Each structure stands twice: as structure tokens, then as C-alpha cells.
Amino acid sequence: MREFTTPAPAGPEATGGLADSLYDTAERTPDLVQLSRRTGDGGWQDVTAREFRDEVIALAKGLLTHGVRYGDRVALMSRTRYEWTLFDYALWSIGAITVPVYPTAAPEQVRWILAETQAVACLVEDEDAAMTVGAVCDALPDLTGIWQLDRDCVTAITEDGRDVPDALVHRQRLGVAAPNIATVVYTSGTTGRPKGCLITHGNLAAEADSLLAGWGEVLRDTGGGQPATLLFLPLAHVYGRAVQIAAVRGGFRIGHIPEVSTDALLPALESFRPSFLHAVPYVFEKIFQRARRAAEEAGRGELFEQARQVAVDWAAAREQKTFGRGPGPGAALRLRHLAYERTVYPRLRAVLGGRVRTVMCGGSGLRRELGLFFTGAGLQLYEGYGLTETTAAITANPAGRQKLGTVGQPVPGASVAIADDGEVWVRGGSVFDGYLNHPQCTAESLVEGWFGTGDLGRLDEDGYLTITGRKKDLIVTSSGKNLAPAALEERVEAHPLVSQCLVVGDDRPYVAALITLDPAALAHWLKSHGREQLDAWAVLADEQLHVEIQRAVAAANTAVSRAESIRAFRLLPREFSLEQGLLTPSLKLRRAAIAEHYSTDIEELYLS
Incomplete structure (x- = not known):
């Protein structure tokens, strides 16, 4: 095995829980702006380290009155928003374990995750999510509460904990050590049923501190002003959580936005100015x-x-x-x-x-x-x-x-x-x-x-x-040729019109591809060519469009041998989507699911 190691950052390893850094920052620099909340008019309201700590303690006390105890697992089923970070740190303050659930998850996925983790409560964003959880409640004997953000559950839970002494929260927090489990994050599951990854406070602290050690200086080089980042990655994904924790530990300002569409993201970037x-x-x-x-x-x-x-x-x-x-x-x-x-x-x-x-x-x-x-x-x-x-x-x-x-x-x-x-x-x-x-x-x-x-x-x-x-994506054609499809797919996707490409060919005589188009790019291409807009199904039969995509395929094929090249392709009427179950929440292709969904199209690629 060939190996490469980067030395560990100087300094002692983290020993306590993730919430400790929040309390330390509030004690050391109470007026530091730690977060900014989105206001109704599209602006931002700053939240200092002291204010955020006080919100966290107040919510943590309310969670204790709702029966959440040290070591209990609580599911968070929401898009990326301020309240997710608030619940994360409140739950970690009392030694509870968070279980992220994608808000787009199907009822069966929700049932499986909540049952396997024995979650005692679930935070949801809206009525639809509440109904999803409610539909599987009968199979969840450990679940005792569903809290809904758009019904202002934060205020209600906080009010319930008014009479709990702060010292009780601190006693719970100081009992949390780095080896304790902080969160159970389920794999994206490109194939099969996803598995719950046990991630400790030490794991998340090590990740955050490595990022700060290796890249902290460039992140702090802002040309003036406090370093700040707009968090739009899903917090149900470990990448988003790691960024959140690194920002809190590094003293950076965080804003949240729940959507990654350019129409929603670009105005938020303009106003937040990360x-x-x-x-x-x-x-x-x-x-x-x-x-x-x-x-x-x-x-x-x-x-x-x-x-x-x-x-x-x-x-x-x-x-x-x-x-x-x-x-x-x-x-x-x-x-x-x-x-x-x-x-x-x-x-x-x-x-x-x-x-x-x-x-x-x-x-x-x-x-x-x-x-x-x-x-x-x-x-x-x-x-x-x-x-x-x-x-x-x-x-x-x-x-x-x-x-x-x-x-x-x-x-x-x-x-x-x-x-x-x-x-x-x-x-x-x-x-x-x-x-x-x-x-x-x-x-x-x-x-x-x-x-x-x-x-x-x-x-x-x-x-x-x-x-x-x-390894599991390797394609082996009927002639015995091995092919890792990712590089070829990436080359096809480099064409402005192409949104996604899935290469197929297992036990087939040659390699073929399913290709989807970017709707905005297609509309622009048609307009620039003096063409009328096409409906989704007309795309499949448009000769001029096929010629254009053939150029993309031919360009990609120049990088591989003839045995590895795409010999046939099929344009599809719509992009692979999360809602169809064809993408993971991190937007990777679910190859097996796509192959099953479009099995007829794939068969037709090999009819000759």
C-alpha cells in the first residue's frame, strides 16, 4: 500500500463536548457576532455569542422538561435554518444525540431511521413533515413528541423550561466527553438501505479543528471585517454539520438559507455578503x-x-x-x-x-x-x-x-x-x-x-x-473490458447543455449513456438558434439537438479507448431528481435506481 500522512495540528486534542466551545466563546468574547438570522424583509439580524448561548440554555432547559435525557436520541427533520443550529447545541448541552433526517425522506425511510435509533422526539419544519412522521408513529413506541418549527415550537419549549435552573444544563454538559456519540448520520445510500454512522463529539471536533488548522488563515483573510459564511448545504448531511461546527469553533459568523436554487441563493449572497x-x-x-x-x-x-x-x-x-x-x-x-x-x-x-x-x-x-x-x-x-x-x-x-x-x-x-x-x-x-x-x-x-x-x-x-x-460502480462489458464511468460522465457533463450523464454497459457489448439536459441552458440554446421552445418529450426526437449532444459525446470519447467509448446515448425528457429517488441528498446519482427506472430505455439502446 502507498501511504501519505499530514502531521496533526499542534496543541491538545479536544476532550469535552461540542457545546463547550459555544460557552467558552460567550464567556471570552460575549459581543462577538456568532450568527445572523434571516428577517422577513430579506435582511439579517445579528446574534452575539452571549445571546446565542442564552437561547441555547433556555431551549435546553425546555428540552429537559419534555423528558429528553442524557444519551437520548432526537431526530431533526428540517431544511437548513437557524433553528437547526440552535437545537444541535441545545441537545449537545444536555448530552443528547441528534439524528439528522432529510425533509424529503419517504415515510418508510423516516420509520426505519426513527425506529433503529429509538428516537424519543422528532423536530420537523412544517405540517407536511409532521404528517409524514405521524403516519408512521404507530411503529415507533419510543417516540413521545413531534415538535413543529412553523408552529413556533422553540418559543413553547423554551417557555416550558423557565423554572429549570441553568446549573442543571451545565451539569449535563460537563458530563459529555469527546468519545461520546454526538450524532447518528445516515449514509446517502446510493444502493441498499442506508446505515447509521456513529459520529462522536471527538470526530466532529477533530474535523473542525483540522479545517481551522489547515485553512483558518485563508478563511480569516477577508480584506477587512469578520469572516462569515452563508450555510446552504443541508445540515442533514455531515458536510453541512462540519462547516457549522468549524464556524462556531473558529468564531466565524454564520447565516442560513434553506434553498440552493440560484433564484433563492443569489439574492441571499448579495445581502449577507459572506x-x-x-x-x-x-x-x-x-x-x-x-x-x-x-x-x-x-x-x-x-x-x-x-x-x-x-x-x-x-x-x-x-x-x-x-x-x-x-x-x-x-x-x-x-x-x-x-x-x-x-x-x-x-x-x-x-x-x-x-x-x-x-x-x-x-x-x-x-x-x-x-x-x-x-x-x-x-x-x-x-x-x-x-x-x-x-x-x-x-x-x-x-x-x-x-x-x-x-x-x-x-x-x-x-x-x-x-x-x-x-x-x-x-x-x-x-x-x-x-x-x-x-x-x-x-x-x-x-x-x-x-x-x-x-x-x-x-x-x-x-x-x-x-x-x-x-469499486461497486465499475462496469464490465460482455467482452471483459473494465471501465470506471465517473471520468467519462464528467467529460460529457462539461457540455453547457448537459445536466447529468449515466454511463451503462455491464454485461453489454458496448458502453452507452443516459443523458439529461439543463432546462435553462436548453431554453437559451433554442432561443440563440432561433428555435421555438420544445416540450420535454419533443426533446427526444429533435435531430438538431441530438447532433449537438453527439458532439459532446464525441469530445468525451477522445479521452478513452474505443472499447471504453460511448457508442449510443438516449436523451431523457427530464433531469434525474431527488423526488424521484434517483439522486442521493448530496445529489449523487443512484445508479441502480436510475437503471431500474429507465430499464426500457437502456434495453432500446442495445437493440440493433
Whole structure:
């Protein structure tokens, strides 16, 4: 096995619970703005560390009156919002364990998670979620309460705890240690039933402190003002929770927004004005596509394309110089970059609120060229990699030494190794404690502190990891050719019209693909070609559109052998969606579910 380790950050390991840092900050810097709440008019109301601590204590006292005890499990089923963070820290203050549940989860998924964790209560956002939980209550004998945010349950619970002494909360909090379980987070479940990952207070603290140790300085480099981030990642996902905890521990200001659609996100970015962002590649793809369409509609499409290419070339040249493999951008390229820095790139940064300097990306693969573009446009982009079992990032590109297209080196205190079969194994303080009620799976996945990720990858000479696919996703054609589909899919998805691509070919004579289109990009393409808008089904038969997508497929095929190339494809009338059960909550493709859903289409690809 080839192995690479990044030394642990200096200083003692965390010993207490996650809530301790909140109380310490409130004691040390009570007037520090810790969070900002969204107001009804789209503005933001600041909440200091002292105010947030007092809210947390008041809610924690109310939770005690509702029968929540040390070690109890409480489910949180909501979109990303201020109250989630409030409940997290209130529950951790009394030694309870949180169980995130996606608000889009089906009743059977909710029943399974609440039953397996023996949750004693469930926080929901609205009436629909309450009805989902209510529909399965009969199968949940441990569940004694459902609290609803849009019925102001926070005020009601807080009022119920008015007579409880603060000292009772502190006594519970001081009994929480780093090895205690903080949360049970269920895997995204691309195949089979998801498993509950037991994540300790120490795991989450190690993850947050590694991020602060490795990237704290660049996150604090705001050019003036307090570091701040707008949290729109789902807090039901471990990535969002890790960002939340790192921000609280680092003294950064947090805002929440429940939607990731560009129509909701961009106005919030403009008003909140974060200094750094964490996001999944989908967000950066959408921002880029929107910027390109806006330029084309304003008659500046050619200018945007030139600026895009200059940004990519400039960032690539800078990267080569960083690693001693080139002289850096030449004089002509520097001049062109400077010209676009005065005219084009500031407009892109303004879309993110105008203050963002650093963006961190994870959850799935980011196209290298897209990462180079954002970096060249003045945003330091750091791509990382992790899983639920590693409490989010276990690798990330080091500060100031990014290799875009890779997921970087191990975070401080972590190690990465590549097994003989290409599987990525990792270890470190953020690696989880095991799977709830699955000792056999735990024993198979955790070997002497190492966790087998199930992902395939390679380490370069500098210890940077590149993920090449999933072991279980390998396609073996009927001729015996092995193919990891992720890289080929990513190349097809680089075309502006393409939203998603799923490569198929297991036990088939050749490789084929299911392709969905981006609705906004399609509408723009039709308009720019003087075409009428097509309904979803007309897309399937449009010859000119097929020719355009064939170009994307042909371009992707140039990177692989003929045996690995896509020989046929099918355009689908709509994107794969979370609601259909075809995506995980972190927007990864559920390959088996898509193959089953579109089995007829796949069969027709092989009729000849």
C-alpha cells in the first residue's frame, strides 16, 4: 500500500463536548457576532455569542422538561435554518444525540431511521413533515413528541423550561466527553438501505479543528471585517454539520438559507455578503452557467469566452509555477488577465456578494477546468474529499498549493493509503466509531484504525489524491473490458447543455449513456438558434439537438479507448431528481435506481 500522512495540528486534542466551545466563546468574547438570522424583509439580524448561548440554555432547559435525557436520541427533520443550529447545541448541552433526517425522506425511510435509533422526539419544519412522521408513529413506541418549527415550537419549549435552573444544563454538559456519540448520520445510500454512522463529539471536533488548522488563515483573510459564511448545504448531511461546527469553533459568523436554487441563493449572497463559502460542485456549475448565459444574452458571449479561457490559462500557469514545473503566466497572459480583472471577473465575484475570497468544494467531483476558471477569476478554490464515515473532509487541497482536479492531501492529522486493488483507505481523528447495529459491517470497514472507503483512487508524487471512481460502480462489458464511468460522465457533463450523464454497459457489448439536459441552458440554446421552445418529450426526437449532444459525446470519447467509448446515448425528457429517488441528498446519482427506472430505455439502446 502507498501511504501519505499530514502531521496533526499542534496543541491538545479536544476532550469535552461540542457545546463547550459555544460557552467558552460567550464567556471570552460575549459581543462577538456568532450568527445572523434571516428577517422577513430579506435582511439579517445579528446574534452575539452571549445571546446565542442564552437561547441555547433556555431551549435546553425546555428540552429537559419534555423528558429528553442524557444519551437520548432526537431526530431533526428540517431544511437548513437557524433553528437547526440552535437545537444541535441545545441537545449537545444536555448530552443528547441528534439524528439528522432529510425533509424529503419517504415515510418508510423516516420509520426505519426513527425506529433503529429509538428516537424519543422528532423536530420537523412544517405540517407536511409532521404528517409524514405521524403516519408512521404507530411503529415507533419510543417516540413521545413531534415538535413543529412553523408552529413556533422553540418559543413553547423554551417557555416550558423557565423554572429549570441553568446549573442543571451545565451539569449535563460537563458530563459529555469527546468519545461520546454526538450524532447518528445516515449514509446517502446510493444502493441498499442506508446505515447509521456513529459520529462522536471527538470526530466532529477533530474535523473542525483540522479545517481551522489547515485553512483558518485563508478563511480569516477577508480584506477587512469578520469572516462569515452563508450555510446552504443541508445540515442533514455531515458536510453541512462540519462547516457549522468549524464556524462556531473558529468564531466565524454564520447565516442560513434553506434553498440552493440560484433564484433563492443569489439574492441571499448579495445581502449577507459572506467572505468564504462551502458548496458542492452543482452550485459552482449553476453559477458559471448563469454567468455565461447572462453574458450571451447581453451580447458579450465572445468576451466572456475569452475571459474564461484566460482565467483557465492563468490559473494553470500559476499552478505549474507553484510546483516548480513552469515559469508562471507570461507577460502577454498577465496583461490579458489584468484587463479582464478590471472588466469581467469582478462581476462574477459580485454575484457571490462581493466579499468572497475562498471557496471550498466537496461532495462530488469538480471539473478541473471549472476550478481553474473560478481560481483565475479571483476566488481561491479548494477541493476536498470525504464521506459520512470520515465526518466530511479527510483530504483537501492545502492552502496556497492547490492542484485542481485532485482532492488534495490528507487534512492535518489524517493519512491516506491506496490498496493493491486501487481502493482508498483512510485514518484519522475524524473517522467514525462504526455503524449503528451493524457490527459485521463495522468490522469489515474498520481495520486497525483504517477505513476502507469503497472509492478508487491514486496518489501522485506529492501526496495528492485523485478519485477515479467507486469499486461497486465499475462496469464490465460482455467482452471483459473494465471501465470506471465517473471520468467519462464528467467529460460529457462539461457540455453547457448537459445536466447529468449515466454511463451503462455491464454485461453489454458496448458502453452507452443516459443523458439529461439543463432546462435553462436548453431554453437559451433554442432561443440563440432561433428555435421555438420544445416540450420535454419533443426533446427526444429533435435531430438538431441530438447532433449537438453527439458532439459532446464525441469530445468525451477522445479521452478513452474505443472499447471504453460511448457508442449510443438516449436523451431523457427530464433531469434525474431527488423526488424521484434517483439522486442521493448530496445529489449523487443512484445508479441502480436510475437503471431500474429507465430499464426500457437502456434495453432500446442495445437493440440493433
